[in-house]
Amino acid sequence: MSALAKHRFDAVNKLQIDQPRLLSRISALGEVGAIDGGGVCRLALTDADRDGRDLVVCWMKELGLAVSVDGIGNVVGVRAGREDLAPVMTGSHIDTVRTGGRYDGNLGVLAGLEVIASLNDAHIVTKRPLAVAFFTNEEGARFAPDMMGSQVYQGDLALEHALDTVGIDGTSVRENLQRIGYAGEAPVGNNHVHAFVELHVEQGPVLEHEGITIGAVTGVQGIHWTELTVEGVSNHAGTTPMALRHDAGFVAMRIAAFAREVAAEMGKGQLATVGQINLTPNLINVIPNRAVFTLDLRNTDADALKKAVDKVFAFAFQVAEEEGVKLTHRPLADFDPVAFDERIVARVESLAKEQGHSVRRMPSGAGHDAQMLARMCPAGMIFVPSVAGLSHNVKEFTHAVDIGAGANLLLSLMTELAEQP
Amino acid sequence: MSALAKHRFDAVNKLQIDQPRLLSRISALGEVGAIDGGGVCRLALTDADRDGRDLVVCWMKELGLAVSVDGIGNVVGVRAGREDLAPVMTGSHIDTVRTGGRYDGNLGVLAGLEVIASLNDAHIVTKRPLAVAFFTNEEGARFAPDMMGSQVYQGDLALEHALDTVGIDGTSVRENLQRIGYAGEAPVGNNHVHAFVELHVEQGPVLEHEGITIGAVTGVQGIHWTELTVEGVSNHAGTTPMALRHDAGFVAMRIAAFAREVAAEMGKGQLATVGQINLTPNLINVIPNRAVFTLDLRNTDADALKKAVDKVFAFAFQVAEEEGVKLTHRPLADFDPVAFDERIVARVESLAKEQGHSVRRMPSGAGHDAQMLARMCPAGMIFVPSVAGLSHNVKEFTHAVDIGAGANLLLSLMTELAEQP
Incomplete structure (x- = not known):
């Protein structure tokens, strides 16, 4: 290891995310489309979804990311690396079901922004670029199928087919994207990503039931x-x-x-x-x-x-x-069931232990954007516990300490992957 | 039998309803709230129900009936008799389910008007007054319970309780009655009726299946x-x-x-x-x-x-x-199950035979206003066949010849009952 590399290694290893700052962004985004009981209703491509998108895009720009919007409305913010290579990406979605919570999807996007903010504060530039994305219509609660944006991004779902999809209210993805101003110009279906890691709440009762902090997600059912x-x-x-x-x-x-x-x-x-x-x-x-x-x-x-x-x-x-x-x-x-990249699963597991957390391997019960990205690059997920296993419920909740643990793990994993050749 | 009575008897016996006139009224009322497929949507106390009521009230007045509206919106048109006695009443309802037909309820009301029209044409005045009623919210498709108007009329359901009923759209019977102008002044719960007979489509497949024209209804399940x-x-x-x-x-x-x-x-x-x-x-x-x-x-x-x-x-x-x-x-x-007056059931049966129709005794599967009237006076019902047994369906249909048979039987039975002491 060169002296410069050693210095960078030490700086990164000491780096921690700013937990209050992350929680404050989760809270602010949770106010957009807020409903009784502490929940959120931001069905994909509604006015509330647009307002949420505008807020996150504003934060991306504040953090200096180069923001692009593609034809299905996926938003990607890129932080340049020392070299012009395929980026290490994180992200998730910010659409919700009709009676959703504040963490599902949103945590993954905002933890990604927190990784960027922490690296900005420490003036650390990774070798590979870093990207934070939020994908359109992950929930599928208004337009089927779910994970629509990430599947179009990856290339297996044709853009035109997705745009023609008619939702539960009889209007199409196309007209709603245009209406809310997120029918972007960036191309889809031919992207290059070095690796993708998504932080997400478990949405089930297993971690809490077993008293475990981190789930190293092996795949998706x-x-x-x-x-x-x-x-x-x-x-x-x-x-x-x-x-x-x-x-x-x-x-x-x-x-x-x-x-x-x-x-x-x-x-x-x-x-x-x-x-x-x-x-x-x-x-x-x-x-x-x-x-x-x-x-x-x-x-x-x-x-x-x-x-x-x-x-x-x-x-x-x-x-x-x-x-x-x-x-x-x-x-x-x-x-079909999806298996995540074994190297990433193993590294989530070992990093969790290094950082002093209990960890278990587990499959995901829910579908996630990461499973679409897994078709194009090594991909994996980090789960943190959901209180009482509640999900798609206004009472969805994850403790701050677990959010912090997950976000720090994401920071370590992304910076490590971003130094890969 | 006096000479006058004999003359009247012969005149009544020769009397026939005007089938085309009755069909034309059914058709005209069927245009109010008409929906695709030949059906009708006049949920109780909607604007469409008001329009239907206005049309029937207009016809009642044209026929010289004294029209009154009571506190629950029941409308009764009375034709004076030779003596001031309790009337012989017929009637039914004109509200429908959301995907209703033209005959359910409407036939009973309009056949009653046709009885009046035929007697008017023949200048025959019965001993007892004749009354034609349509009762509010028989279907119960918007406000529960069904048969609301006739139960209030009879007295077992308190007017105030019925008025407070909130329907499927969150509004009350009271405000809707006021809105459509049918919150009337006539008293409820203390009425005198000599006998009640209701003509109705069977709404089931039995008569058609057995090739029978007239059902002498024994009661209601x-x-x-x-x-x-x-x-x-x-x-x-x-x-x-x-x-x-x-x-x-x-x-x-x-x-x-x-x-x-x-x-x-x-x-x-x-x-x-x-x-x-x-x-x-x-x-x-x-x-x-x-x-x-x-x-x-x-x-x-x-x-x-x-x-x-x-x-x-x-x-x-x-x-x-x-x-x-x-x-x-x-x-x-x-x-509870209701049994109709045996004398009326038997007379429906014998009159049908006298008039050359096939007839069978049968229970009613559906609830009817007649079962509420049965609590206050001798009551009965005449059924005519429903094609394919279809009911609460836009394709509900009864052949003109069967409508004519039922209406003529109603005419005979009412005029006969109206001569009773």
Whole structure:
């Protein structure tokens, strides 16, 4: 190690993020789209999302980052390195579900900014550039699929296809991007990133339950999202004998209940959720002629996930046939399980120990932008605990000390990766 | 029989309603609040309901009826008799469900006007007055309970209680009655009616299936309506192990599926319908923290109905406990089975035969205003076939020839009852 390198190494090793500054940014961003109970509603590409984006872009510029916006509205802020190489990137998303919390996604973006701010304060310039990104529509709560921005960024989802996507309110990604002023010029689908690391709250109960501070995320479970539509015949609830019914609502609810039975029967981390159902005409005394509902199946094991999907669909078509209704389905998302880069997973684990934290390897239950980036470069994630495992809930919370631990680990890992040849 | 009585008897016996005139009124009223597919949307006390009321009141006045509006918005048009006695009344309702047809309710009111018009044309005055009524909010699709107006008219439902009822859009019966100008002055709860007969479409498949023209309705099955609310915990659909969930949506849908199982198992005319469900936040990847849904159970046998209610609720509380969610319920309607006056049932049957129609005795699957009137006077109903049994459906239809048969039977029965001492 040269004298200069040794000096830089020592300076970086002593470096700590400014925890109050990071918390204050989380708090300020949490005020944008704030809802009762301490939560946030910033559905993708709404006015609230725009306001949140404007705030983060303002911070990026204050920190001296070169900000670009691409065609799907992904925002990347780059800090130049000593050499003009592919950057080490971090980031996440700032869109939320309708009843979201302040940490999901936001922590990863703002911790990235805090890494930049800490390096700025210490006047340290890394060999490789550093980049902080927030990707459009990670949640998928308004437009399906989720992780839309990062998938377009990586290149597997065509920009035009994503722009044409129509959301739950009948408007498209394209028109909303234009409306909020985030239909950018930067190209998509041909980016170069040296490595990607995302800090995120666990969104589940495991770390807290086991009293562990850091999760070294090994991968992301596979996700299968489908929208099912049942079409039956509306009729009077009091005059139509049970045997002559074509009840779209019953079929939908029977399938939903069955999906839960499949998860219980398969065990081993098979998850099944029906979070959304809409009946037509949705009246107390009218047999529904239409039911539209969503099915969310997840598993870390690709074969098991496929088995669960097959089981639910076989049952669904059987019930539909018995009831004499029409069943159609539309895939909304279908992601195989993802394995993160073993070198990054191992380094998250060892860095956590070096910094005095308890750590465990674990899969992610939720989908994350990092899994899209994993298709183009070595990628990994750092989890910090969620109190009571609450997520997608206004009561979502992570203790300041855990946020600090995660952000410091991110700082160490990024600066280390940024010195790689 | 005196010469005058004989003359009157012969004149009445030859009398026929004017079928095209009746059909033309059905068609004209069907244009008010018309929706795609030939249906009607005139939810109670909406602007469309007001427009329909205005049209029918206009016709009542054209026919010389003395029109009164009571405190719950029931409208009664009275044609004076030769003597000042309690009237023979017919009528029904003109409110519809959101995706209703042209005949449900409307036929009974407009056939009543056609009876009046036919007697006017023939210059026949009956001994007792004749009355044609339309009662407020029979459907219960906007405000619960259904049959609200007729129950207030009869006296068992307190006017003030009914006026305070808040509907699905958060506004009250009182403010809507005032808004549409149908908060009338006529008293409620102390009316005198000699007999009540209601002509209605069957709303079920039985008459058409058996090729029969007239149903002599023996009574109405019991109805139990409940709104159930399940309160759980919102959480991330991908990170919350199945065993740690408090999924309000799952519990609601499992109960709904079970209600259907109970109906299948009990058979013998036990009906079960879950027509309405609303999840919160109703997003694909969020475990619902709240589900509000309705349960509609019906049976002609009071004991069997009670058994069905008990079974569903026992199961509901068991599932709620297993899932760790809170279950509450609110009764929306609870009507015991009703038996109509045997003399009227028998006379509907014999008159149908005299007029050359096939006829069968049958219970009503749906609730009707006649069952409220049955608490205060001899009451009965005449059913005519519904094509394909469709009801609460824009495709609801009854053939003109059947409408004519039913209206002529109503004419005969009313004029006969109106000569009773």
